[in-house]
Amino acid sequence: MTDTTGAELTRPASVAAMLVERVEKSGTQEAYRYLEGDRWVSLTWRETKDRAYVLAAGLLALGVEPEDRVAITSGTRMEWILADLGVMCAGAATTTVYPTTQGADVAYILSDSGSRVIFAENPDQARKVLDHRADLADVIAIVLIEGELDDELVITWAELERRGREFLAEHPSAIDDTIAGIKPEHLATLIYTSGTTGRPKGVRLIQDCWTYEGVSIEAYDLIGPDDLQYLWLPLSHVFGKALITIQLQIGFATAVEGAIDKIVDNLSVVKPTMMAGAPRIFEKVRARVMMGASHGLRGKIFNWAFAVGHKTIPIRLEGREPTGLLALQYKIADKLVFSKLKARMGGRIRFFVSGSAALSREVQEWFFAAGLLILEGYGLTETSAASFVNHRRAPRLGTVGPPVPGTEVKIAEDGEILIKGPGVMSGYHNQPEATAEVLSEDGWFATGDLGELDDHGYLRITDRKKDLIKTSGGKYVAPQKVEGILVAACPYISQIVVHGDGRKYISALITLDPDAISTWAKENDLEFTDLASLVEQPAVRQLIDGYVTEANAKLERWETIKRFAILPGELSVESGEVTPSLKIRRKAVERKYSVLLDGLYDRD
Template identity: 60%
Template sequence: MARAARDEQFDQAVIDDRAPSVGHLFRDRVAKSAGEVAFQYPDGDQWASLTWAQTADRAYALAAGLVDLGVEPEERVALASSTRLEWVLSDLAVMCVGAATTTIYPTTLAGDVAYIVADSGSRVVIAEDDAQVAKLLSRKEELGDLLAIVVIDGEGDGDRVLTFAELEERGRARLEQEPELIDQRIDGLTPDHLATIIYTSGTTGRPKGVRLPHSAWTYEAASVDAIKILGSDDLQYLWLPLAHVFGKVLLVLPLQIGFPTAVDGRVDKIVDNLAVVKPTFMGAAPRIFEKAYGKITTMIAEEGGVKAKLFDWAFGVGGQAADARAAEKPVGGLLGLQHTLADKLVLSKIRERFGGRIRFFISGSAALNQDVARWFDSAGLLILEGYGLTETSAASFVNRPVEGSYQFGSVGWPLPGTEVRIADDGEILLRGPGVTTGYHKLDDVTRESLDEDNWFHTGDIGELDDNGFLRITDRKKDLFKTSGGKYVAPSAIESMFKGICPYASQLVIEGDGRNFVSALITLDPDAIQGWAEHRGMTGRSYAEIVGSPEAREMVQGYVDELNTKLNRWEQVKQFIILDHDLSIEEGDLTPSMKLKRRVVTAKYKDQLDTLYGG
């Protein structure tokens, strides 16, 4: 029996005694762990590392460089880069200097980059390479009162564009004159000082800048520390975009807890890096787990024969053992013997693909399919789903890695200090130290989202069970009603399909005001190539493969399976397979890979209309 959330044991003193700011938190960690490894990072074909003392040395130099450029407390410094060591050092420098980080995805288009820089009032932009600098210079009239651009991989111009090394050198020269400069800046920080403005990707309209003070981040770190799911002997692998709130919170946790972090944002290197780094935990979006699940299961299925039968048997046994663990029952007797054999022959080899030391994964930013989560758990790889928003500094809810303290399909219990309420219409309301102080320069929007009692209206629909576990139904604005008057929650159906069909990339449910539900479907380019090779389609283009009768028949089978799990009015009656995948570049997805539902359904309206006789 799962324990009620109110009975959870946690260390309230850790939360009450938290540091005044992220700068204080970082300085305290350096004092406690100076000689221990803080960050690992790729250096050519090898991995290098920095101790906490070495990290502070570089971060302080960069911070002093920002001061030398004229950056004042609470002024903004924008970071336009992928996840890498320099992003980490830059953000720490901004936190120590008392400025505020504005995050920008490297995939963001030039117009939106200029808008974010200008709207945030950023005084400096730290850009990853010449391509990011070119975006800025192409819109330089729109950038506002910008002091400088700093390029990490690229050349300066001796004027307005500095190199990362030049910024660090300027800082070191400044520190020689004023060695206490950065400590004095940290000493002046308070919990209410602005730390970050993160612009929500925005599935419609311009992105909104979410203002988060230092107290939000120190609360997040302290509350996770208080529930004791991580320790100083853990090792994090961090690849998530640090422009996203999920990645950002995972960067604050090691400052509080003291574990080292391996940093590399190259998505195509995740599997290779896991084998080398051998982390104990990793955060990821559901798509990463879906792709891994799809790749492994389809590869085994295509091989067939004895190997496929052994694989299926082992995962069946692993699933029974996982169910026993979840019910807090011993895995003994015949099941214990079978599980030992299954683990030796198959399951341990799956774990080795992920480094062999994973204690758990953390999934966030979108709904995780239960079937995918159970498949990983059968292999001994627990995925803890969590929930939060940019406006709540990422984590508001998370499952715990203890039997009876997690439930698949739920996002777990609230972090200590976070309050939750379900409104009459099912909307999830949150209140606590992690909640935003408001949207940047958007007072009217702030009042719409934050009521007078400081409850944040999330826009998500959900329910709490008797044991305190929260389940998310859908986005409030995404719910639609068919012409028959029945409500449909599209996100839940889309997530379900990705767990059923290992070749799926995207499923977009349509049916608002229609007499039945239809869908746009795209197939994963990597997975479908392997499928095609086993059917004599080697060398054919993606469009030819997905447009083939064989692909149509395959997808129809998975749609039929999906429909057996749905109410009659939710079932997908017709669908279109697009001849290309959805992408950020084409405006179908946000930079954080969230579906722009209204944009996509509007773009393909003519094709969808044909399904309804239009």
């Protein structure tokens, strides 16, 4: 068992208290940067607190009481953060709802949580609530972040602020008094797990979960107050929520913009020093760069540079720099190739953080070869996100690092990872039986993930316990390993779902990156009308088959992909095949394509 609890980590009583302390320390410094039209504008910490106080007062004026639930259904934007801080300063608890959630599920979450007020991004989000108003007796108001809607339950953001200012004029100490009454054990957030199977469960995270998260990452000495974060992650996900809470404790600035398709363009403008993301983002960047430098002299220079970069990896992982001829070669490689890649990302990136799913070692090494460090971390909604993260000064690629200060870990006899610490949830909302299944009486949380600790105490994730495949021949296969190797090998693959539980061999469903495969098709004079028609062409099948063969060479015999099918389009959140945090819902995909999967075995 690894125990890093050490000395008690002193922390504020609540998230709102963290905000107050941050303003006292650095009130005039930049806290946030966000887009107004095409222009980036800033908020200082004091301005942020003032706006949060007004929103909190507006909530109190509506009748919100301590630990009442206030839902936010919106994409990542500045108003999400302000609304959340307003909820925290009102002593209430935020219920997070993804904007992609269907109306029936929105109603379930709001009903199960007992949410009383909802911040809705626009009229479309508000209508999801109004369509189920008969089942939502607890709802007293819907606050529209943008747009207007004529309904007695609906008020605008501006109207909430107006009521808040009036409330503060009559009760000037109301918010400070409310914050003083918030206790560490009070509910702070209800995050409904997006769930790769079944209905979502509401994870109860108390104030102490978040304040601990802030001080533990600060003690880890990973991020400093002078850093600038680029934040695009969905704030309804625990990863995004954790980052804005960590920011309160450390005091760095954050540029907020939720558009995934604008990430690379915005990085060159914002010039951040750090960014967190899901593995899919890094995989796509790598694939696009490789596609753009795959031919002629440019391709030869590119391949030479990365070959040199890979030679330096063992040296740099030991904290040393290459010497002699290798140092000269790396300097040339950086000038010709790597510097341009770094410039596309703003030129100031100190590190990326990858979480929410497994990142393949091949992708991590590719970035590191170019001088871009991706620190893989690990945690779950039930552990307030970051329970493990790699050391910036001593990264071990292929692991998620050691536990953060204050968190304990042990590996069960069957290989399951068990976690204990202040970041662990108090339980599932309204589900004591489900809570008892994963949370022991002495505080150990069963993650459902399999892993092992190396000699340095760094954790290596094997796979999800429930995802582990057992073939009819009795061989166990970790699908994430197989999928990671193939995605890293092929720049045209977007997603892959490995299948084979109870089957004779492993098969796979594959989706292709529309831009990458279309570019390849045009370069090879293939005629097509859309992606669906393109993936049916024998030349495309032959192309992907070559990469599958290449990946299979790196796998054990029983892990190799014997047959595969290429789907006509990418798996999506809208179709229910992917969670909002970009995790594939394996069971949903296997159900949807069961006939196709059966066909991959019928020929035997």
